[in-house]
Amino acid sequence: MTTEISYGKAEVSTYRTYGTPLDGVTAIPESPFTGRSNVLLAAEIDVQVLGDVFLPAYTEGDNSLVVATDTMKNFIHTESLAFSGSTLEGWLHFLGSRFLATYPDMERLRLDGRQLAFQPAVVPDGDGGFMESEVLFAHDRNDHGVASIGLSRASSDGGRAAIDDLEAGRVGLQLMKVTGSAFKAFARDAYTTLPERRDRPLYTWMDIRWRYADASIATEPRVAEYVASEQVADLATAVFHGFVSLSIQHLLHEIGNAVLDRFPQLSEVSFLSQNRLWDTSVVSEGSDRKEKVYTDPRPPYGRITLTLRR
DSSP states (O other): OOOOOEEEEEEEEEEEESOOOBOOOOOBTTBOOOOBOOSEEEEEEEEEEEOGGGHHHHHTOOOTTOOOHHHHHHHHHHHHTTOOOOSHHHHHHHHHHHHHHHOTTOOEEEEEEEEOOEEEEEEEOSSSSEEEEEEEEEEOOSSEEEEEEEEEEOSSGGGOEEEEEEEEEEEEEEEEEEEEEEEOSOOOOTTOOOOOEEEEEEEEEEEEEEEESSTHHHHTTOGGGOOOHHHHHHHHHHHHHHOOBSSHHHHHHHHHHHHHHHOTTEEEEEEEEEEOOOEEEEEOOSSSOOOEEEEOOOSOOEEEEEEEEO
16 A cells, blocks of 8 residues: 655735835836835745655554644744745745754645735825825735745755745636637537637636746746746736637647747746637627627636647
8 A cells, every 4th residue: 555645734824014025027028017015925825744754643643743734824924924035936935945944854845825916006196196005905806926836855955945846827817808819610520519700709717837947036036037927917918919819729829939938937838728708698780790798608618728848
């Protein structure tokens, strides 16, 4: 019999105020983003501890080596106060390294983080205009940055934490284009009822993830080379805006190539997309028939994935 075990704490909401600003992100033509203040640096964090050293807790009920998951939650909150970096990837790397340094029985672990985005509220500036507040923030519940990191205790280098894997991403994009997309000339048989569309609205939900050739770009970070998830979202939006796609697959491939071309420091980009194209309810009787009413589609939904590697 073989075993594979893990345990940990999930969805640890953590709100760190007055973090180190993310400054100096290299500008790209498709995005206005070059940094953020990090006055409110917030994320939902999962920690997962791996390794057979904790197997006796399963086989014998021996908890002598077990670090309680409530302790893990407290550890994340307490150690986050000492974090001096500016990226989600760096935050997870910092916490993982602290876990391994503090608990010698932990051999490997994985941390996942989901950014809880808060944008500065726009308020009157007192002179008839408007400005971004430095103290009031609105929770943005749209697409957001994510990161995952796997760490292990290196056999050399004094047992310091080694990065086994790091993946960053932007998830939850929901993009609707009213014209400039098509889906035609696909295989047809006795089961096919879908009509061909030379021009259709396209509503897609999209998650984008990527890996660096050198993970330390994101964890140190080397800010000039850092790939901000906000920029990736803006780049995907710009490509979607200007590209006449023949399918969602065609669109994802175009976005993926644009991401790798724009960010040579990345080794891989991957996509998970759903086709959420609305069902047509009513069409206008005018000559152009552009005026329409739609409704949400019924499940199931088309699901498309793509990974591009150099």
